[in-house]
Amino acid sequence: MAKYKRILLKLSGEALAGPNKTGFDEATCIGVAKQVKQLVDAGIEVGIVTGGGNFWRGRTSENIDRTKADQIGMLATVMNCIYVSEIFRSVGIKTNVLTPFECGSFTKLFSKDRANKYFEKGMVVFFAGGTGHPYFSTDTATVLRAIEIEADVILSAKSIDGVYDSDPAVNPDAKKFDEISIEDVVNNRLGVIDLAAAVLCMENHMPMMIFGLNEENSIVNTVNGVTKGTLVTA
Ligand code: UDP
Numbered sequence: 580m581a582k583y584k585r586i587l588l589k590l591s592g593e594a595l596a597g598p599n600k601t602g603f604d605e606a607t608c609i610g611v612a613k614q615v616k617q618l619v620d621a622g623i624e625v626g627i628v629t630g631g632g633n634f635w636r637g638r639t640s641e642n643i644d645r646t647k648a649d650q651i652g653m654l655a656t657v658m659n660c661i662y663v664s665e666i667f668r669s670v671g672i673k674t675n676v677l678t679p680f681e682c683g684s685f686t687k688l689f690s691k692d693r694a695n696k697y698f699e700k701g702m703v704v705f706f707a708g709g710t711g712h713p714y715f716s717t718d719t720a721t722v723l724r725a726i727e728i729e730a731d732v733i734l735s736a737k738s739i740d741g742v743y744d745s746d747p748a749v750n751p752d753a754k755k756f757d758e759i760s761i762e763d764v765v766n767n768r769l770g771v772i773d774l775a776a777a778v779l780c781m782e783n784h785m786p787m788m789i790f791g792l793n794e795e796n797s798i799v800n801t802v803n804g805v806t807k808g809t810l811v812t813a
Contacts, residue, residue, distance in 0.1 A: 583802060585624040585698065587706075587725040588615070589717070589735045592633035594792040595659060601633055607792065608663055611736075612670040614798040615703060619672055623802065624698040626728055627705045628721040629663060631655030637713065649713035656717055657682060660707035673702040679711030691727050698728075718776035726783045733780075733787040734801055735772075740791030741809035742771050761787075761813045771811070780813045787811040 590611065597604025618625055634655035637648040657678060664674040675697045677689040686707060687693060697704045709720040725733045739747070740755070742764065747753040761781045764771055771789060772780070780787060790801050790808025800806045 582804065583623055583731040585626070585728065585730045586618070586802065587626045587628065587721060587728065587730040587733050588798065589721040589733060590627065590629045590659075590663065590792070591717075591735075591737050592630035592655070592659060593738045594736050595629060595663065596633040597793075603633070603659075603662055605666070608666045609670070611663070611792070611798065612667045612672065614796060615667060616670050616672055617799050618802060619701065619703060625703045626694070626698075626724060626730060627660070627663065627703060628717055628724060629656055629659035629705070629707070630717045631659060631709075634658065646713040649715075653680075653709045653711065656709055656720075657686065657707040660705040661685065664703075664705050667703055673700065674705060675702050676705040676707050678708035680708055682708070694728050704728075715775065716773050718772045719779065722772075722776045722779040722783075722785055725785050726779065730785075733785060734798065735787055735789045736792040736798060737789060738792065740794060740807065741789055742769055742811065744769070756809045758810045758812060761811050764811060780811070784813050786813050 595603055597607035615625055631652045635651050637652045640648055660676050664676050667674050676686040678686040679689045694704050706724045709715060709717050721733055742756045742759055743753040745753045761777055765777050788801050788808050788810055790797050790806050801808055
């Protein structure tokens, strides 16, 4: 299991909500925690970014100022990280939650040095609050943090099990890619990651595995190279 030294795991808000579609599905989160424990026990350093769409997206309201709407979205990711961090602790994982803005005593302020210090202590580090700026997404925050902490790979756990040439919910003949370059994702507008995040991935050669969170043991299987997700090369 020691293929990777340090990974960044992105859990989409949708995936955290499981069948509930909104809020948290505790069974799903406990399942994630048990898998991450196996990675930590195998000596792999794990950083986590969560989405926020299970509570709020900046585009949820057309009536309020976008900057304020995005701030609510960033706070939604803080709630998600505090929750998932506590679930991780309940299975015996040591954790810390970092944010790019002050949240009083709820979290600690992000810096690369602080993240490294926690990784060295065997902790799972949560990068909450996105980039701290509006008009960005947690996809961008994921790639940014992965580059900053020099992760080997991004593991993106979604409610869909990989990258398809069209939406499998709409097109029953949609074809899943085993591997695709980030350039092809962008050129074919496959929409698995937003453009700002894709460009960051491309420029900094950050590979990404996209896979379904619902599949049994999918996080561990992805790390072990036995997953049926999609490898996005960069
Ligand atoms: N968000 C933001 N800046 C960031 C990260 C997130 O403004 O760096 C906000 C944005 O409003 C987004 C919400 O937080 O819609 C939730 O993040 P997520 O990436 O899950 O949103 P989604 O991709 O589901 O819209």
